[in-house]
Amino acid sequence: MDLSVVICTYNGAGRIGQVLDGVRSQVHTESITWEVLVIDNNSQDHTKQVVEAYPKVRYVFEAQQGTAFARSRAVKEAQGQWIAFIDDDTVPDENWVAQAYQFTQTHPEIGAFGGQIHPEYEVEPPSGIGKIAPYLAIVERGSKPHRYDRVLPPGAGLVVRRQVWLDHMPEKLVLVGRTTATMLASEDIEAILHIQNSGHEIWYNPEMHLYHQIPKWRTEKSYLLKLIKGVGLARHQIRMTRWQAWQRPLITPIYLLNDLRKLMTHWVKFGRSQNLEVVCEQQLLLSSLVSPFYLRRLNLKE
Incomplete structure (x- = not known):
């Protein structure tokens, strides 16, 4: 067929x-x-x-x-x-x-x-x-x-x-x-x-x-934030899938530092703005930052 x-x-x-x-x-x-x-x-x-x-x-x-x-x-x-x-x-x-x-x-x-x-x-x-x-x-x-x-x-x-x-x-x-x-x-x-x-x-x-x-x-804002949070929490796995197993421990700290830098820069620039685009971007950056720890905890539970 x-x-x-x-x-x-x-x-x-x-x-x-x-x-x-x-x-x-x-x-x-x-x-x-x-x-x-x-x-x-x-x-x-x-x-x-x-x-x-x-x-x-x-x-x-x-x-x-x-x-x-x-x-x-x-x-x-x-x-x-x-x-x-x-x-x-x-x-x-x-x-x-x-x-x-x-x-x-x-x-x-x-x-x-x-x-x-x-x-x-x-x-x-x-x-x-x-x-x-x-x-x-x-x-x-x-x-x-x-x-x-x-x-x-x-x-x-x-x-x-x-x-x-x-x-x-x-x-x-x-x-x-x-x-x-x-x-x-x-x-x-x-x-x-x-x-x-x-x-x-x-x-x-x-x-x-x-x-x-x-x-x-x-x-609605509440759903979009939940959706983007899910994308961010999955980001570590997506990133690691692009790399060979031996490369992953080396590249993970680089991603973490870069995510932290981006999040701090975003907060300094936009603060507590309630603009939809801004809060969604902040949610993505924050979720991406905690993604490795979230996935590890999830795997340990399983």
């Missing part, structure tokens, strides 16, 4: 129907062999009933909480040579599948690629949301395809070569995704880094368009 479209969801009964409608409405797919697979990541609502109302959609239940576990299960279950991940709140453009498949044909040697993700806010977002948008998985990087280097695409809209994932992904990632127990984020970036570290390129395909449905509560 050419392509498996995978939607990982948790309590997505109120959202996933719109996504499945978008998938069902794809055009120019006559020459593509593809499937649709929903991984229900331990939902407690009626997600299963909503999904089963759609013919030709395969439903799989994954009880272990965390997006990383859902994606790992999807790779095992999928039949496609390429796996295209869509979040349960990202609606695909009608050409999304066709454009994803086309890119696999013109770039068959790469490991993974992502496209554009545009916001569709329920209400007008607050001032200063622009620089925070990447944390909401908004990706708009122009009209030309290019290879990613340091900045990587989010898991929403990621298309990955299945065999590359099977060959190079650890049995268990350190970051498993946000759960009821932890708010740690960036599990998708950790996975993509393992693909990149294996020597396979990660690309940007501007012809793939997703539309991220963002409700009012996800633009």
Whole structure:
């Protein structure tokens, strides 16, 4: 099979129907062999009933909480040579599948690629949301395809070569995704880094368009601070994944000192400003600083 479209969801009964409608409405797919697979990541609502109302959609239940576990299960279950991940709140453009498949044909040697993700806010977002948008998985990087280097695409809209994932992904990632127990984020970036570290390129395909449905509560200051805190607390693991094991003890103090310098500079410059962009940046810097200690304590508990 050419392509498996995978939607990982948790309590997505109120959202996933719109996504499945978008998938069902794809055009120019006559020459593509593809499937649709929903991984229900331990939902407690009626997600299963909503999904089963759609013919030709395969439903799989994954009880272990965390997006990383859902994606790992999807790779095992999928039949496609390429796996295209869509979040349960990202609606695909009608050409999304066709454009994803086309890119696999013109770039068959790469490991993974992502496209554009545009916001569709329920209400007008607050001032200063622009620089925070990447944390909401908004990706708009122009009209030309290019290879990613340091900045990587989010898991929403990621298309990955299945065999590359099977060959190079650890049995268990350190970051498993946000759960009821932890708010740690960036599990998708950790996975993509393992693909990149294996020597396979990660690309940007501007012809793939997703539309991220963002409700009012996800633009509120309290949620954004919690979201960015999770990104910061995961930062040490993301950084260390880029380095060899023997290099990590040497590079960690450098990161710590640099994070402390950045945080102190930011506080001196902005003080106790309540500007949304400022407080989010301070939260990211503070969480990044404590990230090594937080992750170590988390690992000791486990």
